[in-house]
Amino acid sequence: DPDPISMVNQFEMTAGKFEGFRRSGAKGVCATGEFVGSPEGKNISSSSAFSGNAIPVIVRFSVGGANPKAADNTKTQRNLALQFNLPNNEFWQMGNISAPVFGSATPEQLFGRLQSSQPDPTTKTADPAKVKAFADANPAVLLQGKYFASKPVPASYASTNYWGVHGFGFTNANNEKVWGKWVFEPVDGVQTLSDEDAKSKGPNFLFDELRQRVASGKASFNFNLEIAQAGDVLDNATVPLPEGRKKITLGVLKVVSVSADGTGPCLSITFDPNIMPKGVEGAPDPMLRARTAPYAISLGRRITEGSKQ
Numbered sequence: 639d640p641d642p643i644s645m646v647n648q649f650e651m652t653a654g655k656f657e658g659f660r661r662s663g664a665k666g667v668c669a670t671g672e673f674v675g676s677p678e679g680k681n682i683s684s685s686s687a688f689s690g691n692a693i694p695v696i697v698r699f700s701v702g703g704a705n706p707k708a709a710d711n712t713k714t715q716r717n718l719a720l721q722f723n724l725p726n727n728e729f730w731q732m733g734n735i736s737a738p739v740f741g742s743a744t745p746e747q748l749f750g751r752l753q754s755s756q757p758d759p760t761t762k763t764a765d766p767a768k769v770k771a772f773a774d775a776n777p778a779v780l781l782q783g784k785y786f787a788s789k790p791v792p793a794s795y796a797s798t799n800y801w802g803v804h805g806f807g808f809t810n811a812n813n814e815k816v817w818g819k820w821v822f823e824p825v826d827g828v829q830t831l832s833d834e835d836a837k838s839k840g841p842n843f844l845f846d847e848l849r850q851r852v853a854s855g856k857a858s859f860n861f862n863l864e865i866a867q868a869g870d871v872l873d874n875a876t877v878p879l880p881e882g883r884k885k886i887t888l889g890v891l892k893v894v895s896v897s898a899d900g901t902g903p904c905l906s907i908t909f910d911p912n913i914m915p916k917g918v919e920g921a922p923d924p925m926l927r928a929r930t931a932p933y934a935i936s937l938g939r940r941i942t943e944g945s946k947q
């Protein structure tokens with residue numbers, strides 16, 4: 639594996655270094671929420687997340703990439719990061735994205751992709767021949783871009799689906815285990831913008847739009863799990879489960895407040911998807927394991943610089 643310091647350095651060399659900001663998902667806003675687990679959730683996991691009691695959640699919505707001025711009205715990635723504050727000092731952290739697949743299958747492939755698209759110091763842009771050569775040899779890196787290009791711009795942070803992309807296992811009180819991949823789906827349905835409407839919204843509408851939705855009580859997500867069958871691929875974030883797998887709703891996440899820009903409880907934490915409560919575990923996916931160290935390094939750098947968002 640590429641070492642985590644080189645990985646974060648490569649993020650900075652390819653996508654730019656913006657002091658005080660996350661090295662990925664830089665343009666974001668803190669929010670708070672409440673999660674209430676369902677009986678189906680309780681059936682498959684002994685985690686206290688599914689007790690049915692309201693669980694306080696730290697929420698962060700963001701646009702993909704390292705640029706804190708990234709546009710809101712383009713066909714790119716949106717993120718939903720969560721920290722469930724469970725009883726007895728347990729935490730459950732997640733970083734979910736608005737595509738069913740990630741942009742690379744392994745840490746090596748992510749590193750290679752970033753290297754191949756690093757801007758040339760003289761032209762200030764990536765060398766298209768290098769980008770193409772890497773993608774030709776690693777076609778999985780094109781899947782996510784194709785997905786985004788095929789979908790309209792989301793109308794709201796609260797009106798798009800967010801996938802966990804990794805496989806996760808759930809163990810209940812009888813020690814029975816199920817595996818699957820999860821997706822947060824807006825209770826009021828997916829809502830998108832026409833290309834024309836997206837253009838007229840401009841590059842900075844998502845934060846205020848979210849504040850309005852939350853004020854009207856219309857920012858909730860079903861926490862859904864697609865159940866894997868024997869033989870399904872669970873250790874590759876570029877391979878979604880086959881269409882039509884049974885889907886169950888583990889509970890509902892309601893966003894209840896949105897912080898002022900550049901403030902709030904998400905500012906000085908990171909969302910490490912390997913932090914899971916008892917009753918939930920990650921699939922043996924090298925990509926999942928490889929997220930912890932770079933997130934901590936990025937957190938360390940931005941706190942030292944002065945956390946901005």
Ligand code: HEM
Pocket residue numbers: 645646649659660661662663666698699700717718719733734735740744745748801802803875907908909925928929932933934936937940
């Ligand atoms: C080895 C693979 C990966 C590396 C090195 C990496 C790196 C990073 C870094 C450095 C950050 C900023 C962390 C911070 O400052 O708090 C970040 C944020 C994020 N990453 Fe990754 N990432 C990886 C894989 C993934 C995958 C597979 C997903 C797909 C779900 C993902 C989704 C996110 C999200 C949603 C955020 C924003 C979280 C927030 O709002 O704080 N990452 N990533």
